[in-house]
Amino acid sequence: MWTRVLATGALVVVLTGLMGCSASLTPLPTPTTPSLASELILYDWEDDLPQSVLDLFTTEYGVQVVYKTYESQEEAMANMRAGAVYDVVVFDNDFVPQLVADGLLAEIDYRHVPNFDNISPNFRDLAYDPQNKHTVPFNWGVTALLVRSDLVEEPVTRWEDLWEREFAGKIAVRDEPREPFGMALKSLGYSINSEDPDAVQAAFDHLLEIKDKIVLVGPYAEAAVPMLLSGEAAVLVGWAEDVLLSREESLAIEWVLPEEGIMLWGDNFVIPAYSPRKYTAELFLNFLMRPEVNAQIVNENYYASPNEAARAFIDPEILHDPVIFPPDESLGNAEVFLPLSPDGEQLYQQLWERFKRMME
Structure with a gap:
């Protein structure tokens, strides 16, 4: 935990006169707890935080949580x-x-x-x-493959199988560059975080080989899974x-967890630098990090949590589901999106924009 020390000084006022002198010391100010706001504005993916948890916070603290949603991270950043x-x-x-770098995040007072x-x-x-100056980890998960085994002629075990196998259907990917480029980079033996122009170009060329097999889908499961x-x-x-x-x-x-290595993602809570309710926001984050509250989030949204203390309160069926909490052996050659x-x-x-134009 990181703390910031607030230093206060005492001003000594000395009064002198012809007949003598006296001194008085200004009392040190007493630290005061910031007041709670009446509402808090949360900006997140739709249904990412259960309403039941937000209602618990409102009941305990009297703060109404206004839940606003975005369709993409780019939209959130632009706003x-x-x-x-x-x-x-x-x-x-x-x-x-x-x-x-853009000065958009506040430092969190832990x-x-x-x-x-x-x-x-x-x-x-x-x-x-x-040092987590600006973020509190929220959840994490795996990017891997869902395969209709009845629509493939041979088992799929690798990223490269997307190029080598024949399917009675398309390969669905989200409309954002990191995951499709990540699977291409992985299949070629590169890091999913490579910025080497030659490696990224090779991944682009590799994706072009299967552009006719690819169909783009939205970020939500309700749009992709059908x-x-x-x-x-x-x-x-x-996911x-x-x-x-x-x-x-x-x-x-x-x-399917591809043999070349799975891709890992993570979400974080942040507080915007211009939030007029920073103390209330920090109190809200502290509430969400309570073990039993954090476990309730996992039990309702089915994403793995980095909160160790919450594990004791997570439904055992969820905690031991390898889809949600992947086994350690599958993480050996995994990479985190950086x-x-x-x-x-x-x-x-x-x-990516060029690739999409070539798909048309």
Whole structure:
């Protein structure tokens, strides 16, 4: 935990006169607890935080949580740059450095977030935010493959199989560059975070080889999974949320962790630098880091949490589900999506837009 020390000084006023002198010492000011706001504006993916948890916070603290949603991280960043007012926002790891560089994030006062101690050391002090000055880890997960085994001729076990196998359907991927480029980079033996122009170009060329097999889908499982269920897609590059939704149907859908290594993502809570309710936002984060509250989030949204203390309160069926909490042996050659430099971001985005034009 990191603390900031507030120093106060005493002003000594000395009065002198012809007949003598006296001195008085101004009393030290008494620290006061900031007052709670009447409302808090949360900006996040739709349904990412259960309403039941927000209601608990309102009941305990009397603070109404206004839940605003975005459709993409790019939209969220654009609205923050435009000056829209939020108090707590959820961002992927790879957006954090640019937000910090742009002066859009407040430093978190951890005196008000003591439950940060519940976060596993494995998720603290990571490269995208040293000392967690601006972020509190929220959840994490895996990007891997959902495969309709009845629509493939041979088993799919690798990223490279997306190029080598024939499918009776498309390969569905989200409309954002990091995951499709990540699977291409992995299949070629490169890091998913490579900014080497030659490696990224090779990944682009590799993606072009299967452009006619690819169909783009939206970020939500409700939009992506039906493509798999209908058979329009034989493979979905997806997440635990997709698997859990697909389980509701009695189809032959396999969750494949590619041999070259899975891709890991992470979400974080941040407080915008211009939030007028920073203390209330910090109190809200501390509430969400309580073990039993954090476990309630996991039990309702089915994403893995970095909160170690919450594990004792997570439904055992969820805690031991390898789709949600992948086994340790599957993490040996896994890679976490890390932020790209501005030049790297531009390179990926330009090539992705070019790729989409070539799909038309």
